[in-house]
Amino acid sequence: MKPEVKPANPLFSSGPCAKRPGWTLEVLKNAPLGRSHRAKVGKSRLKEAIDRTAALLGVPEGYRVGIVPGSDTGAVEMALWSLLGARGVDVLAWESFGKGWVTDVVKQLKLDDVRVMEADYGELPDLSKVDPARDVVFTWNGTTSGVKVPNGDWIASDRAGLTICDATSAAFAMDLPFDKLDVVTFSWQKVLGGEAAHGVIILSPRAVERLESYTPKWPLPKIFRLTKGGKLIDGIFSGATINTPSMLCVEDYLDALSWAEIVGGLEGLIKRSEANLAVLRAWVEKSPNVAFLAKDPATVSNTSVCLNITAPWFTALGQEDQAAAAKKVVALLEEEGAAYDIGAYRDAPAGLRIWAGSTVETADLEKLIPWIEWALDEVKTSYA
Incomplete structure (x- = not known):
């Protein structure tokens, strides 16, 4: 089912990144x-x-x-x-x-x-x-x-x-x-x-x-x-x-x-970013559809979180179709206003890249995850 609640701030770009909460x-x-x-x-x-x-x-x-x-x-x-x-x-x-x-x-x-x-x-x-x-x-x-x-x-x-x-x-x-x-x-x-x-x-x-x-x-x-x-x-x-x-x-x-x-200086900024990564890590650990691009857990970035799409229907595709399917997922999320600019970098393997730095609210990442899962399921029907 399509999620009912969207992130309050759908800006997850890895640069330029989201403004700090409350910015005007x-x-x-x-x-x-x-x-x-x-x-x-x-x-x-x-x-x-x-x-x-x-x-x-x-x-x-x-x-x-x-x-x-x-x-x-x-x-x-x-x-x-x-x-x-x-x-x-x-x-x-x-x-x-x-x-x-x-x-x-x-x-x-x-x-x-x-x-x-x-x-x-x-x-x-x-x-x-x-x-x-x-x-x-x-x-x-x-x-x-x-x-x-x-x-x-x-x-x-x-x-x-x-x-x-x-x-x-x-x-x-x-x-x-x-x-x-x-x-x-x-x-x-x-x-x-x-x-x-x-x-x-x-x-x-x-x-x-x-x-x-x-x-x-x-x-x-x-x-x-x-x-x-x-x-x-x-x-x-x-x-x-x-x-x-x-x-x-x-x-x-x-x-x-x-x-x-105000949020605690460098220590506070790091804590906010690591809390964001913890949300994404918990998702990765239980979902069969995504995995960290980083192979060693100690090297997983807590800012630019890059994900492989590991859903069986996706991995069965050829390289060009994988790239196209990933772009469809990203485009669908943007069309719904749930997330902007979360596609993998153009030279990187096809997948997703989600900014998890301190200016992103943890609650918004929690709301984003069901939307990604929904978008993957929607795009899957194009390749059935």
Whole structure:
């Protein structure tokens, strides 16, 4: 039977993600629109965003937090183009975005000493093979595979290389061990549901030392430059961004940070996300129709939850028919207004991807599950 009750908020996209509960346009009313971002009011808002980000995430003393253009992609690119080349590098990839960084390092930067360690969707590379004498580039949470690294135990405390971590769907939802991470990047539109176009880059003292002692052999566009005259550009980390930021987006991010503080800070955000995953995990354990794409339970993401469709009628289909059937399920849920944007990423195996970050209410996920089961049953009749 078709369920009677729909999620109050059917937005389960993995990016941009749902706004925080209770959000309205009214929260943006104090944004300093029409003012220069370099005026006192603009710089103060940007500096506030930086300081509150550091406090909420528990960023260690001596680390630098900066706001940069181009979302998480821009922040990662800035790190790769500015820092790599000083020593050999290991690049880890087990989903689409990690493979994108492989392309950057191998085909764009064309570094000589690169080891690429890849794994199929649902799995992790062998982390024990990462060499602490080399730099390493990796995603903490595979947004398109639903596979996260379980911890930072595989990263050596006495490493000589730098760890460059794309944490865009992990920051504010997972406990990142900053003592093991030299560069951390993320974007506002993921876990806290902020508006797009801005990225955050966090640098350890070791990363700053590399920037100030090493000059890449390739030219750097202005938008990637973190140093000037051999010294870190302090303005990036104190409210003077490289290019013009949207003060509307900054105001929205400040509102998201305020909400995060109200729900218990980082610990509260993690608890909300893990409670959401618990609902989906209980469903997966009892339903014959779905399974986590992640093969190891310890690596199942608590933000971008990726699911295989395991219903017998579905697995009996060919690959093209599976992709079509999964799209029909997603389209039916959207047509009913029960869920939007929960299809698997275009490069991932056919299935579902449900955002379970802290801005999603647990009650909405509980209401979503019967709708997915109903949609699977409805689409099944097309292939009977």
